[in-house]
Amino acid sequence: MATNWPQRLTERAEARRAEGLWRSRPTVDPKDPRQDFAGNDYLGLARDPRLAEAQAEAARRRGAGGRASHLVCGHQTIHETLERRLAELTGRPRALLFSTGYMANLGVLQALCDRHTPVFQDRLNHASLIDGARLAGAPSRRFHHRDLADLERLLARAQEGAPALVVSDGVFSMDGDVADVAGLAATARRHDAWLMIDDAHGLGVLGGVGDGCAGRAHGVDEVPVLVGTLGKALGSAGAFVAGDAALIEHLIQFARPYIYTTAQPPGVAAATLAALDILDTEPERRARLHQRIQRFRREAATLGLELDASTTPIQPLRLGDNQRTLRWAARLGEANLRVGAIRAPTVPQGEARLRITLSATHDDDALDALLEGLADCQRQEAA
Structure with a gap:
């Protein structure tokens, strides 16, 4: 007799707990x-x-929800204003709002790719980028992390005539390092491929005006x-895709x-507009x-903590072992x-690692407490 559903779920839960991955x-x-x-x-x-006040005021004036999808009657003037501001921030002709970053990546890859579109992704x-290519049914190859030579090799082997897409995070969410955007762009151009960058963790943080990497x-x-x-850095919710008019249409x-998704609540759009004003x-x-990033890295080095080479707010401390990582996180939790x-x-x-993230609101006392906790x-x- 086949394994029943409750037994299947129990077995998978027990296996995950045993591996220290629960x-x-x-x-x-x-x-x-x-x-x-x-x-x-x-x-x-x-x-x-x-x-918070911008969100509350917009909810009072425009309602709490988006009411319908953008293509039915959910696209309000405040969404139009926000899309224009995001296009201006990133230096693009147009921008398009999505409800989440995951949905934006799924939507782009599903809309641009099919089984005839090779996709080349950083490992x-x-x-969401990996899942987007799978949803599209696109043949996907993974190049070694930030390795332009490996990407060049894979692109050179691709079938001629097929429109290829190169895809990379801007700032890598678990490592904190930054993609070589110029190198990726040059490599993609040599092979008539398009480049897609997901700059979720760079927007607001990097670039001359917070426009990202x-x-x-x-x-x-x-x-x-x-x-x-x-x-993330803008403190509200949702996502966007920026590009030329043909892409957005x-x-x-x-x-x-x-x-097929209800439009973003107007209050959320208003909060994002307020965040963009503050960014400016x-x-x-x-x-x-x-x-804060420079101080933390400098003093962590004096403690002998081997952080990854990151100049972004994401500062990973690799510990390797799952149980050791959980122990350190628990001890830090006990220290608030x-x-x-x-x-x-x-x-x-x-x-396995501790993913330490820094904020502009962390004061010297907070950093002191973190360093002492580590x-x-x-x-x-060592005891």
Whole structure:
């Protein structure tokens, strides 16, 4: 007799627990005393009262929900305004809103690719990019992480005449390093391929005006498809795709996650517009964030902590072993410090790590507490 469903679920749960890979959702309360070194609120905007007030006011005036999909009657003037602002920020002719970053990546890849479209992805790309190519049924090849020579080799072997797409994270979410956007663009051009960059963790943080690692410095000719999210450095929710008019119109017609989803609530769009205003008028937030990054890396080195080579807010500390990673995260939690314990399948097997993330709102006391907590973990491990 075949295994029944309850037995199947129990067996899979037991196996995951035994491997040290079981995940639990931390329930966070606004009064939680712990310092957050796990989230993606890089500029400290998620709790900025100006965003909350903009969201509340828009909800009062326009309603709490989007009411319908963009193509029915959900596309409001506030969405149109936000799309224009995002296009301006990234130096693109047009932008298109999506409800989440995952949906944006699924939508783009499903709309652009099919079984005749080879897709070349960095080995450490986000799961949504991998899943998007699978959804499209596109033949997908993975090149070694940030290895342009390997990408060149794979592109040279591709079938001639097929429209190829090269896809990469901008800032890699678990490693914190940055794609060589110029190198990827040059390599793609040599093989008549398009380049798609998901700059979820670079937008708001990198670039001269917070336009990310693939914004105005790399225009639409170099990076025809640019994806950004609004729920990280910008502190709200949702995502967008920026590019030329032909790309955006194509996505409106063919991107199923866009066509068949209720529009973003107008209050969320208003909060994002408020965040963009702050991004424009308070560049000191970005400067303060990068000062925090430099100080943390400098003092972590004096403790002998071997951080990955990252100049972004994502500062991974590889511990290798799942149980060791969980122990360190638990000890830090006891010291009122929340840090992400990242294990497979999010990262490769044997590369478990603490994913430490920094924010412009972390003051010197918070960094001191984090460094002391990490030093204490070292001491307990050595005892």
